[in-house]
Amino acid sequence: MSIQYDYHLHSSFSADSDTPAADQIARALSLGLRGICFTEHLDLDCPETDFSLDFPAYFDALRALQAQYRDRIDIRIGLEFGIQPQHAKIFRTTVAEWPLDFVIASQHFVNGQDPYYPSYFEGRDERACYAEYFEEILRNLQLYSDFDTLGHMDYIVRYGPNRNAEYSYRAYADYIDPILRHLIAHGTCLELNTGGLKYGLGEPNPATDVLRRYRELGGDLITVGSDAHAPEHLAYDFAAAEQILTDLGFRYYTIFRGRRPEQIRL
Numbered sequence: 001m002s003i004q005y006d007y008h009l010h011s012s013f014s015a016d017s018d019t020p021a022a023d024q025i026a027r028a029l030s031l032g033l034r035g036i037c038f039t040e041h042l043d044l045d046c047p048e049t050d051f052s053l054d055f056p057a058y059f060d061a062l063r064a065l066q067a068q069y070r071d072r073i074d075i076r077i078g079l080e081f082g083i084q085p086q087h088a089k090i091f092r093t094t095v096a097e098w099p100l101d102f103v104i105a106s107q108h109f110v111n112g113q114d115p116y117y118p119s120y121f122e123g124r125d126e127r128a129c130y131a132e133y134f135e136e137i138l139r140n141l142q143l144y145s146d147f148d149t150l151g152h153m154d155y156i157v158r159y160g161p162n163r164n165a166e167y168s169y170r171a172y173a174d175y176i177d178p179i180l181r182h183l184i185a186h187g188t189c190l191e192l193n194t195g196g197l198k199y200g201l202g203e204p205n206p207a208t209d210v211l212r213r214y215r216e217l218g219g220d221l222i223t224v225g226s227d228a229h230a231p232e233h234l235a236y237d238f239a240a241a242e243q244i245l246t247d248l249g250f251r252y253y254t255i256f257r258g259r260r261p262e263q264i265r266l
Helices: 021-031 055-068 085-097 126-143 170-185 208-216 238-247
Strands: 005-009 035-042 074-082 102-106 189-193 222-225 252-257 260-265
Touching: 005 074, 005 189, 005 222, 005 252, 021 035, 021 055, 035 102, 035 252, 055 074, 074 085, 074 252, 085 126, 126 170, 170 189, 170 208, 189 208, 189 238, 208 238, 222 238, 222 252
Parallel strands: 005 035, 035 074, 074 102, 189 222
Antiparallel strands: 252 260
């Protein structure tokens, strides 16, 4: 397996994980990974859970672990923002204040609702929900650009009533293409997130046809992450991710240090 860096994972610093960071590191070592980047959640105004992040504690703990494991594995410190229009200024301030290695922008909420919960879809047409989700991504990208990769772009299909049974790039091309073109124009990465494979979709997030279209449009900046919240999901099905990328003609994936990209050959 040539993908040896997992650039999307969580620990107990995220509200939806109870895994100590040291356990994620131990798992990464057992898999022979060369590096990992913790990308803990910062989702403001979440109605169900407090997804704030204790930045001083996070940095203190990760810096101690970096020193402890410096000769064994490359540990980097990142963040996953839940992008929302009203928080663009806060996100910019946060990135300026903390010396992060890597920033993921992820669409978790639409008009204050998380598609993770069935209530988002109740009494609504699934296609309309998906379209609204993609429109909200583009809206946020136009407001906020200081990030390194767009996380799990079609996250919503994990949770829709029919999941991805009626979802495809072609069905939503009019919504997806403007997002991909925006990323390419701004030199921003697109994430291949293997969480979709873990959730049984048979596809990563975004789906293979979306990645194909990104490549057709000239996109070549890809980050790879498992979205692991527990050690057993670290580097989940990275062999499949590698095969997808090479089949589509990608030759590199991207990692970051101090927000600066480095291309790693597949």
